[in-house]
Amino acid sequence: MSIRDAGFLSRSRILAVVTSRPFLTFAIVALVWIVASFVSRGFGAYGHLRYLVELAAVIGIVAAGQTFVVIAGGIDLSVAAIVTVAAVGLPLFAIDADPTGLTPILAVLAMTTAIGLVNGLGVALLRVHPMIMTLAMATFLQGLLIIIAGGSAVTAANPLVSWVGNARPFGVPAGILVWVVISFVVLVVMHATPFGARLFAMGAGPLAAKLSGVPIASTTMAVYGISGFMSGLAGIIVLGMNGQGYVGIGDPYLLASIAAVVLGGTSILGGLGTYAGSIPGAILLVTITALITVVNASPGWRSILFGTLILALLLLSGREAARR
Amino acid sequence: MASSVPILAARGVSKAFFGNPVLRSVSISLEPGRVHALLGENGAGKSTLINLLSGALRPDSGTIEIDGKAVSRHSPPEARRAGIAVVQQELSLTNSLSIAENIGLGAYPRRFGLVDYPALAARAKAACDLVGLHEPLSTPVGELSLGRRQMVEIAKALYRKPRVLILDEPTSSLSATETRILTTLLEKLRSEGIAILYISHRLDEVMQLCQHVTVLKDGICTADRPLEGVNAAGLVRLMVGRDPGDLFPRWDSTRTERVAVSVSRFAAGLMRDVDLEVRAGEVVGIGGLVGQGQEDLLLGLYGAIPAKAASAVIHDAAGLPANVPQANTRGLAYVPADRKREGLHLIHPIVTNLMLPAFARMPALKLRSRARERETAMGLALQFAIKGDLGRAAQALSGGNQQKVALAKWMPLDPAVLLLNDPTRGVDVETKREIYAMLRAFAAAGKAVVLLSSDTPELVHLCDRVAVVREGRVITLLERGELSEEAIVAAAMGAEPERAAA
Numbered sequence: 001m002s003i004r005d006a007g008f009l010s011r012s013r014i015l016a017v018v019t020s021r022p023f024l025t026f027a028i029v030a031l032v033w034i035v036a037s038f039v040s041r042g043f044g045a046y047g048h049l050r051y052l053v054e055l056a057a058v059i060g061i062v063a064a065g066q067t068f069v070v071i072a073g074g075i076d077l078s079v080a081a082i083v084t085v086a087a088v089g090l091p092l093f094a095i096d097a098d099p100t101g102l103t104p105i106l107a108v109l110a111m112t113t114a115i116g117l118v119n120g121l122g123v124a125l126l127r128v129h130p131m132i133m134t135l136a137m138a139t140f141l142q143g144l145l146i147i148i149a150g151g152s153a154v155t156a157a158n159p160l161v162s163w164v165g166n167a168r169p170f171g172v173p174a175g176i177l178v179w180v181v182i183s184f185v186v187l188v189v190m191h192a193t194p195f196g197a198r199l200f201a202m203g204a205g206p207l208a209a210k211l212s213g214v215p216i217a218s219t220t221m222a223v224y225g226i227s228g229f230m231s232g233l234a235g236i237i238v239l240g241m242n243g244q245g246y247v248g249i250g251d252p253y254l255l256a257s258i259a260a261v262v263l264g265g266t267s268i269l270g271g272l273g274t275y276a277g278s279i280p281g282a283i284l285l286v287t288i289t290a291l292i293t294v295v296n297a298s299p300g301w302r303s304i305l306f307g308t309l310i311l312a313l314l315l316l317s318g319r320e321a322a323r324r
Numbered sequence: 325m326a327s328s329v330p331i332l333a334a335r336g337v338s339k340a341f342f343g344n345p346v347l348r349s350v351s352i353s354l355e356p357g358r359v360h361a362l363l364g365e366n367g368a369g370k371s372t373l374i375n376l377l378s379g380a381l382r383p384d385s386g387t388i389e390i391d392g393k394a395v396s397r398h399s400p401p402e403a404r405r406a407g408i409a410v411v412q413q414e415l416s417l418t419n420s421l422s423i424a425e426n427i428g429l430g431a432y433p434r435r436f437g438l439v440d441y442p443a444l445a446a447r448a449k450a451a452c453d454l455v456g457l458h459e460p461l462s463t464p465v466g467e468l469s470l471g472r473r474q475m476v477e478i479a480k481a482l483y484r485k486p487r488v489l490i491l492d493e494p495t496s497s498l499s500a501t502e503t504r505i506l507t508t509l510l511e512k513l514r515s516e517g518i519a520i521l522y523i524s525h526r527l528d529e530v531m532q533l534c535q536h537v538t539v540l541k542d543g544i545c546t547a548d549r550p551l552e553g554v555n556a557a558g559l560v561r562l563m564v565g566r567d568p569g570d571l572f573p574r575w576d577s578t579r580t581e582r583v584a585v586s587v588s589r590f591a592a593g594l595m596r597d598v599d600l601e602v603r604a605g606e607v608v609g610i611g612g613l614v615g616q617g618q619e620d621l622l623l624g625l626y627g628a629i630p631a632k633a634a635s636a637v638i639h640d641a642a643g644l645p646a647n648v649p650q651a652n653t654r655g656l657a658y659v660p661a662d663r664k665r666e667g668l669h670l671i672h673p674i675v676t677n678l679m680l681p682a683f684a685r686m687p688a689l690k691l692r693s694r695a696r697e698r699e700t701a702m703g704l705a706l707q708f709a710i711k712g713d714l715g716r717a718a719q720a721l722s723g724g725n726q727q728k729v730a731l732a733k734w735m736p737l738d739p740a741v742l743l744l745n746d747p748t749r750g751v752d753v754e755t756k757r758e759i760y761a762m763l764r765a766f767a768a769a770g771k772a773v774v775l776l777s778s779d780t781p782e783l784v785h786l787c788d789r790v791a792v793v794r795e796g797r798v799i800t801l802l803e804r805g806e807l808s809e810e811a812i813v814a815a816a817m818g819a820e821p822e823r824a825a826a
Contacts, residue, residue: 189689192691193690194687197676197692198683198684198688200669201669201676204671205670208665208669209669210628210648211628211666211667212680212684212733213649214684215647
């Protein structure tokens, strides 16, 4: 867009950052927060904002996996089911011999990663369309959950899970700390490793990527595996925050994860984007939900308002340019 | 008959794509009751001329005339109204629709605002009878063989009761029987006063069927005359033999005794029974008409499509690569013909395009060094004279520069064997010259180059040997001494060598 001139390099770079989608999304979040704190008393309180970010952490972690998948040209519609599997399944792995509670967590993460790898297997080797593959996986998992857990809620007596859900080291909720670490790792893998570069190439042109020697099958599996891992991690945090797991606990995170990715400027067609946009995207989503709660409306109207606002935001922050 | 007014004519039409002239002041007139042959090599401008006649493209200069009157705004609907029907080379049928629906598509008979299926069936039946299609009209077109689909395509044109019928290589997928039916049909249509433009690479058909011929070469009309008194060899000569000028580098043999690629009884995709040996330091050409399976030969060697061979040695190791990463490891690199879809990621910066093969081979989680990437890319850009800011998206580059990026990105890999698929397609002359010089330089550096090309002069001037492919087989392997455009074209078209060499 702008002509790179050596003399103005720093200036043009600042301009590039300021006009980037992640920055704009952050700016929208800040703006909404400032306006809302004047309009609604208590909205701008530190405790409330901290609570919003804590809620956003779960969406943000699911969206981290989703961002990987979307950039690589796919989509993962099984994230909600995997969140539920983790939240409901964790108590099943409880071992009395391990007082820390780490073993069940690792077991659940291994399981959800394996579910993701199966998704990747179907997409990469059996050539099932990602939408069909992950939707079928979600349906399969939901059925399994109903058989295992039935309608009853499960409680986890796991010290580590309760810590992740409730502890506030240095006044910061543990969930947010996990999110910060995850964000750092995700951004490094995405933008500073050959693996990340392969994802962008696959999303922008799978055939060109294949002919350039990118190992398509293993990369695809890795991407869905990561998404399964992230959804599992989010499920554990949700379980900790809620204290109880039940079938349907993960349901809100499917649309939320995709919306966070798209609000953050990642192309739904793949090949372009960054997790740096999904982070403010997740916070923005939670903020909108909170604002709607402030407006005293019936659940039906809240849902309509939510949908309308997301659509309006997407129209405002730029639709995708046509690609040839 | 020669004095009759042409139904459709082009007068001095020129057309350029992105500054590359494709047609230069070409005239052609299609007269009633005459089968007019249009001949030319791949890329001579035949398809562009057809598109101008059918209104799909507008000429940059010159006029299109219908019934002797110039039409200012020629368009496909306008052409259809004037009774111009085109049977395209790429089939324009919808696989899931029935034969009758495909034939009538866009011109369904209506009754009370609804499609009148009985009338459609009756009219489609009449068109099918003409071309000898006896399959039930409700058969989905997707279930038909390629040859039968071609007949549906022709029936579709006849359904519109055309005054001008343009056939772009109608017999390339037809059986002998179908070809005979078509020949008889065209004779009949001609006697009814329809003007027919017939494009074919089969010279014997042209000699038998046509009365008049127009030959295109590099977008220029080299012949416009009655077919009487011309023989096949004369036609071939009219199609080839342009002045190469200083486009090509001087050819010196740099061939060594070291075998780079050797396969026997190789099969992949359309290709069967290929025995091929490529030595280090030589450029081996793959020639033939477009779409005879040449691309499958390269893709099979590259591990991109399943392939098998009785025996294969590539770069001192036995066996064919099972996939692309393996092929890269064994020193093979492939530059695709369709650089926009297969060669590059247009929405990504030039620098990442240049680095992609390296990214594909590096350890997945090793930290990247942007500075070193930029340095490597700058080096490649300098070496290949790629003009443009490396941080910008590759789509900002011209076609020629894009092609250079598609080639340059393999250099950090230092490939021993370079597989090139039509590397100069749609590339300007200056870039062509640069690419040619690079190819010979690769060979001189002891690498093996396999050059698939639809550009015959390229094969003649750059290659040590040329394998001519026809219908999925290597039918001739021409040594340097035997290389000529006439020999390649004759072999590709299956013309008798002694007739072509006359």
